[in-house]
Amino acid sequence: EAGVTQSPTHLIKTRGQQVTLRCSPISGHTSVYWYQQALGLGLQFLLWYDEGEERNRGNFPPRFSGRQFPNYSSELNVNALELEDSALYLCASSPGGLAGRINIQYFGAGTRLSVL
Amino acid sequence: GQQVMQIPQYQHVQEGEDFTTYCNSSTTLSNIQWYKQRPGGHPVFLIQLVKSGEVKKQKRLTFQFGEAKKNSSLHITATQTTDVGTYFCAGHSGAGSYQLTFGKGTKLSVIP
Numbered sequence: 513e514a515g516v517t518q519s520p521t522h523l524i525k526t527r528g529q530q531v532t533l534r535c536s537p538i539s540g541h542t543s544v545y546w547y548q549q550a551l552g553l554g555l556q557f558l559l560w561y562d563e564g565e566e567r568n569r570g571n572f573p574p575r576f577s578g579r580q581f582p583n584y585s586s587e588l589n590v591n592a593l594e595l596e597d598s599a600l601y602l603c604a605s606s607p608g609g610l611a612g613r614i615n616i617q618y619f620g621a622g623t624r625l626s627v628l
Numbered sequence: 629g630q631q632v633m634q635i636p637q638y639q640h641v642q643e644g645e646d647f648t649t650y651c652n653s654s655t656t657l658s659n660i661q662w663y664k665q666r667p668g669g670h671p672v673f674l675i676q677l678v679k680s681g682e683v684k685k686q687k688r689l690t691f692q693f694g695e696a697k698k699n700s701s702l703h704i705t706a707t708q709t710t711d712v713g714t715y716f717c718a719g720h721s722g723a724g725s726y727q728l729t730f731g732k733g734t735k736l737s738v739i740p
Contacts, residue, residue, distance in 0.1 A: 547730075554732035555671070555716065602670060616661065617718075617728060619670040 514539065516605050516620035524626045525593050533588040533623045537605030543567075544586040545606070545617060546578060550599040558601075561586055590625075598627045630655050632719045634731030642739050647704040649734035651717035659720045660693055660700045661728065666713040674715075707738050 517536045525531050537544050546558040557570035561580035569576075575591040584605075590597055600622045606615035631654040641647050651660065659678045663671040675684055677693035677700060684691045688711075690703045704711055714735045718728040 555730040557729070604671075616673045616676065617663075617671075618673065619663075621670050 516603055516618055518601075518603050518620035518623050520623060521621065522624045522626075524628065526628050527593055527595060529593050529627075530589065530591045531593060531625060533590075533601050533603075533625075535586045535588070535603030535605075535620060537584050537586070537603075538618055541605035541607055541618070542584050543606045543615065544580055544584065545604040546586070546588045547602040547604065548572075548599045549602055549622070550596070555602070559588065593627045595627050598625060600624050630719065630721050630729045632717060632729045632731040634717055634734055636734055637732065638735045638737070640737045640739060641707050643709060644706050647707050647711070647736055649702050649715050649717075649736075651700045651702075651719075651731050653698045653719045653729075655698070655721055657697050657719040657721060660697075661718045661720070662691060662700075662702055663716045663718060663730075664713050665716065665733070669713075671716060704736075707736070709738050709740055712736060712738050 516538055519534045543562040545560050547555045548558055549555050558572055559578050560568045564580050578588040580586045602619050602622045604617035604619045606617050633652045635650050659676055661676045662674040664674050665671045675691050680697050681695045682693040688705045692701045700717055702715055714733040716730050716733040718730045720728050
């Protein structure tokens with residue numbers, strides 16, 4: 513069974529540019545989570561999608577946005593890149609649903625974004 | 629909002645020594661999960677604790693969930709170089725929000 517896949521693995525952008533990161537969840541998982549992991553700052557929650565809907569977002573500016581497609585894959589878009597956006601962006605998936613299940617999150621290998 | 633604090637931030641131990649990381653939540657948790665991230669890798673699920681006072685073991689790793697379900701610990705006995713990595717706790721409040729709140733992690737270095 514394929515795990516969570518993310519693309520691209522590495523990305524270099526300059527300030528002010530826009531970037532799109534992609535995530536394919538484990539087959540059968542409907543929830544996708546996005547995290548930012550900057551050096552020394554742990555995992556900062558960005559966004560949670562389930563069944564195509566945005567369920568929650570973390571304390572990030574509106575230039576961080578995303579969407580989930582009917583096949584449950586997801587994109588994270590970051591506009592007007594700033595130097596401090598340089599980080600590892602991790603996507604995780606879980607079986608999802610709002611039925612009160614306690615879901616384990618399965619992480620992808622991440623996209624390393626460098627903003628110059 | 630819910631906060632999960634984890635200490636220490638860093639720990640250096642000699643191989644064979646024990647290691648413990650502690651996790652404290654500002655609110656009562658419905659469950660807590662632990663993840664390990666090897667250097668250059670991504671977080672990998674280790675275990676989930678649900679019941680008050682629960683203790684679970686995985687070989688040399690012992691996980692505890694506090695009686696009040698607001699704190700947890702991970703203890704590694706006789707560390708090995710393969711234990712190197714960052715250990716994260718993640719709490720789930722269950723209060724209508726199905727996301728996890730991660731602690732900042734404890735980075736473990738093992739000196740051979």
